[in-house]
Structure formats: structure tokens, C-alpha cells
Amino acid sequence: MAEISKHLLIVEDDVGLQSQLKWCFDDFEVLIAGDRQEAITQLRRHQPVVVTLDLGLPPDPGGVSEGLATLEEILAIAPGTKIIVVTGDNDRANAVRAIALGAYDFCQKPVEPEILSLIVNRAYHVHELEQENLKLQKDQSKTPLNGIIATSPEMLKVCRTIEKVAPSNITTLLLGASGTGKELFAQAVHELSPRANHKMVAINCAAIPANLIESELFGYEKGAFTGAAKQTKGKIEYANGGTLFLDEIGDLPFDLQAKLLRFLQERVLERIGGREEIPIDVRIICATHQNIQELIEEGRFREDLYYRISEVSIRIPSLKEREGDALVLAKAFLDRFRKEYGRQISGFDKNAIQAIENYDWPGNVREIESRIKRAVIMADGSMITLDDLELDSAKVDTMPLNLKEVRGEAERKAILRALNHADSNVSDTAKILGITRPTLYSLMEKYDIKP
Known part of the structure; x- marks a missing residue:
């Protein structure tokens, strides 16, 4: 050649x-x-x-x-x-x-x-x-799931679970802090399911006033209440044949939880003001950032409904728990926004990279996306700086006290950081770490790290 x-x-x-x-x-x-x-x-x-x-x-x-x-x-x-x-x-x-x-x-x-x-x-x-x-x-970008940017073992484990759960019809509960991507995972479940050719209908239980959410979910008949001028289908009925995503299910009013439980058990619904039972074939996915067990103990969430919606529970880790993903996400968002806004920005400087890696990201993926977008727009030079990100200081991770664990964790983190800095190029990673490629391969095998 x-x-x-x-x-x-x-x-x-x-x-x-x-x-x-x-x-x-x-x-x-x-x-x-x-x-x-x-x-x-x-x-x-x-x-x-x-x-x-x-x-x-x-x-x-x-x-x-x-x-x-x-x-x-x-x-x-x-x-x-x-x-x-x-x-x-x-x-x-x-x-x-x-x-x-x-x-x-x-x-x-x-x-x-x-x-x-x-x-x-x-x-x-x-x-x-x-x-x-x-x-x-x-x-x-083709893996692990459409729309999900992740390389950390914690997130790859979640993605494998999603791939296993998706083909079934099992009701799934996604747990995780705000901004971790629960809706993206719900969309991934739908797209990998046999229902992918039908609608996925989403409703945020925290965003709709308590007096309106019942009609939003179940619909109503003409004349059911003042202002009900015509028969109207609810979100559940529109999702028939597809997937219904109930986001922030922990905020569902307590008096409506019994009606939702009956629907989940019987798979039939009655519109408000109606008498006809309408059979519905729908996959249910729920999500919440709240601790459901605490809500149950406080009497704010029905225990029987919890068991019905959590046939499979999947916890999505926060960004600070996802080793190495912050920098991967930052690079992906930088690439997206510099194209979107036509900015000639080549990357992050050394201090910005260190801050991205060490900052806790309390707002998770939503926060890092927002900060990178703002930095791309406001940056004066060809590199994103610490000032552009508006991050004051990095937070130090808590280390275990056992010396062997400390050494092992430090080695593992150093390898992951070097892989991120070298964009997964093994030869460059070995140079950064000051070791030979065979030694790096041996350590990667030891800590089950795959670039």
C-alpha cells in the first residue's frame, strides 16, 4: 500500500x-x-x-x-x-x-x-x-447506548443493565440525582425494546399542579368538570402500545397514587367522569431523585405502589462517582458547542483539566454541559481556562486509610487520568506515567481497566 x-x-x-x-x-x-x-x-x-x-x-x-x-x-x-x-x-x-x-x-x-x-x-x-x-x-460515541457519553466502569455497568432490561416488559424504576440523565436512560430502554416503533410519552409529575395531574394522566369525558368542553385522552392512553415515562414519580400526590396502582395492576383505566374501562398495553418506566424509602416512612408514598413500579430498580451514579467521565463529557460538550457557535477553541488548558477532574459537579451532567457551553461562548483565547469555567477550587476526594487500598486506588486513578489526558492512546499514556507499555498493560489488567 x-x-x-x-x-x-x-x-x-x-x-x-x-x-x-x-x-x-x-x-x-x-x-x-x-x-x-x-x-x-x-x-x-x-x-x-x-x-x-x-x-x-x-x-x-x-x-x-x-x-x-x-x-x-x-x-x-x-x-x-x-x-x-x-x-x-x-x-x-x-x-x-x-x-x-x-x-x-x-x-x-x-x-x-x-x-x-x-x-x-x-x-x-x-x-x-x-x-x-x-x-x-x-x-x-456509538457505545454504550445512544445519547449516553460514558467510559467509567460505574456507568458501563448501568448500560449493561439497561440492555438486559429493555427487551422485557418489566416496570423499571430509575433512581439518581437531578442531572444524571434519567430521561436519556428511559429513552434508551424504549429504543431497545420491542415497542421502539411506538410512542414514548413522558410526564413530569413534579411540574404539573396537583389539581391537574389526574386529568393529564387519565383524561376526562365531556362535562366531567367545569371547562371540560370535549372528551380528552390522557397521557396514559396516548402511550398505548408504547412506553409511558413517569418522571419524578416521588412527587405524585398521595391521593392519586391509589388510582395509579389500580391501573398498574389491572391495566385498564377510566377517564374522569367516565364509566367505560379502557384496556391499555403500555410499558411503564418511572424515575425519581428522591429517597422513596424515606417517603414511605414519612407516609408520603404508598409502599404497595413502590413495589409495583420497582420490579427492577436501576441506580444511576452521580458524576462525581463516575471515575474519569467528567473530562470525557467536557470534551464531548466542547466539540459540540464549538461547532454550534463557530468558535476556534482547541481544548482545555492544564488548570481547567485539573479542575474538571476534581470538582464535585453537584449539578451533574446538566451542570457540566451548562458550564462548557458558557465557557465556549465567553472564552477569549483558543483554550478554555479555569476562569472561563468559573470554577474557584477543586474538591479533594476522600481516600481510604488502608495503605494497600490507598496505593491501589491511587494507581488506578492515575492510569484512568492518564488515559483521559492521552485520549486512550496506550503509548502516550505509558509515556505520561513514565512506564513501559507492557507494564501499563499489566496494570490495566490488574485493575480491569479498558481504554
Whole structure:
């Protein structure tokens, strides 16, 4: 199989320097452009992944306006391009300005071929790693469940449980704090079930006033109460043949719980003001962030209803319990929002990554999504910083006291963190940890870690 050509685009208006640079790169197919128009033509035709760019281009060879405009246009067309800016000896301010606009690195004139060659080869290597990571992310995005972003053992266990439960008709209760993704898991159960071609109807029991929720669920006949001008079906009836998702079931009014229990037992309903029993074939999924056992002890939730809705209970862990998932989610949201808002942001800086990993995320996935979205919109540079995330300090995890457990847990966490930093590239992970690949494989097997 023929080796793929490594294209390097040199944007330089000095003919002598063009010739000098062209012969510096034996490993690349070198393309030359003397102005912005020619640079864009070469970019579209050959798609070089690395570009060296002189900021002093015609018609402004003495300034930087044309060079910076070329930089922005290249990144608008191909955001992943690694641009190395070539600047004057005393022009660091414009070099820094170019970096803020998205340039990969800069090199000062007079150009030393060895240094520029080193920077170019490193840029090409970084681009290869990024492409490999994107491929891995795309592969991971297909798993474990549609819409679920997770790599932690805790969440993969939940996903396997969902896959087992979904094909059955068993009533399922999803437990977890607000923002952990209960509705997404309910949707996954529906999509993996034999009812996937029918509706999934959702109702939030906490969002509807107590005096209206009965009619929302069961419907009503014409004249059943003041304002009932026509016969109206309820959510349960609309879900017939499909799935009914009762979110925040713990907030269901106590006097309505008996009527819901009867429906779950008999699978027939009567509209308010009606006498006809209507048979309903529906899969029931419930969810709550509350402690149902405490509600039962307080007399606010029927114990018999609890046993009926929890034929299978699945607890969804909070984000702080999901080892490594915060950074995975942050990267996924960054990728989504920078595309949505057209921002040239390449990633998170070191302090931001550390904060993302150590912060408790009390609002769970909903909070991290909100913070990343805001940071993408407000960021001034090409990297998301700690200030952009508006996180003040990281919280320290509680460690066990047994020394063997401490050592093992520290090793496991270090490997997971390094895998996240290296986007699951085993060779880079081993380098970060300062160990050999065989040693890393042995440790990953020991702690049952799979990239």
C-alpha cells in the first residue's frame, strides 16, 4: 500500500526564502504560496495539515493584517490545520496575537531550518494524534447506548443493565440525582425494546399542579368538570402500545397514587367522569431523585405502589462517582458547542483539566454541559481556562486509610487520568506515567481497566 503524502504548505512572499525553506523538508511534499489567494487555493486542493505562514504578506508586506486574515481564513476552512507563524525578530506581540487566534506555534526570523523542521514535524505528529483521538471518540460515541457519553466502569455497568432490561416488559424504576440523565436512560430502554416503533410519552409529575395531574394522566369525558368542553385522552392512553415515562414519580400526590396502582395492576383505566374501562398495553418506566424509602416512612408514598413500579430498580451514579467521565463529557460538550457557535477553541488548558477532574459537579451532567457551553461562548483565547469555567477550587476526594487500598486506588486513578489526558492512546499514556507499555498493560489488567 502506497504511503500517504505528507503535505506542507509554505506561505511566504520572499522568493529566496521560499527556495530555502522548500529544501528543508525531505519528508514532506512542499507546496508554495506567495499570497492569501494562492494559499487558500493550495489549501482546498491539497488539504495540507501543517502550514508555515509569514504574517507580512502582500498587499501589506510591512504589516500583519493580511497574514492574520490568512490565518483566520485557513482555520475557518480547516479548523484542524496546524499553522506555524513566522514573525520578525522583535515581533513577539503579533506572534502571541496569532496564537490567540488559533495558530499552533511561531518561529522567529531569521529562520533556523533545524528548529523550524522540529516544530513542523511535531505539529504533524500532534495532528496525527488528534485524528486518532477523533476516530476513537467516534467509535466510543456509538457505545454504550445512544445519547449516553460514558467510559467509567460505574456507568458501563448501568448500560449493561439497561440492555438486559429493555427487551422485557418489566416496570423499571430509575433512581439518581437531578442531572444524571434519567430521561436519556428511559429513552434508551424504549429504543431497545420491542415497542421502539411506538410512542414514548413522558410526564413530569413534579411540574404539573396537583389539581391537574389526574386529568393529564387519565383524561376526562365531556362535562366531567367545569371547562371540560370535549372528551380528552390522557397521557396514559396516548402511550398505548408504547412506553409511558413517569418522571419524578416521588412527587405524585398521595391521593392519586391509589388510582395509579389500580391501573398498574389491572391495566385498564377510566377517564374522569367516565364509566367505560379502557384496556391499555403500555410499558411503564418511572424515575425519581428522591429517597422513596424515606417517603414511605414519612407516609408520603404508598409502599404497595413502590413495589409495583420497582420490579427492577436501576441506580444511576452521580458524576462525581463516575471515575474519569467528567473530562470525557467536557470534551464531548466542547466539540459540540464549538461547532454550534463557530468558535476556534482547541481544548482545555492544564488548570481547567485539573479542575474538571476534581470538582464535585453537584449539578451533574446538566451542570457540566451548562458550564462548557458558557465557557465556549465567553472564552477569549483558543483554550478554555479555569476562569472561563468559573470554577474557584477543586474538591479533594476522600481516600481510604488502608495503605494497600490507598496505593491501589491511587494507581488506578492515575492510569484512568492518564488515559483521559492521552485520549486512550496506550503509548502516550505509558509515556505520561513514565512506564513501559507492557507494564501499563499489566496494570490495566490488574485493575480491569479498558481504554
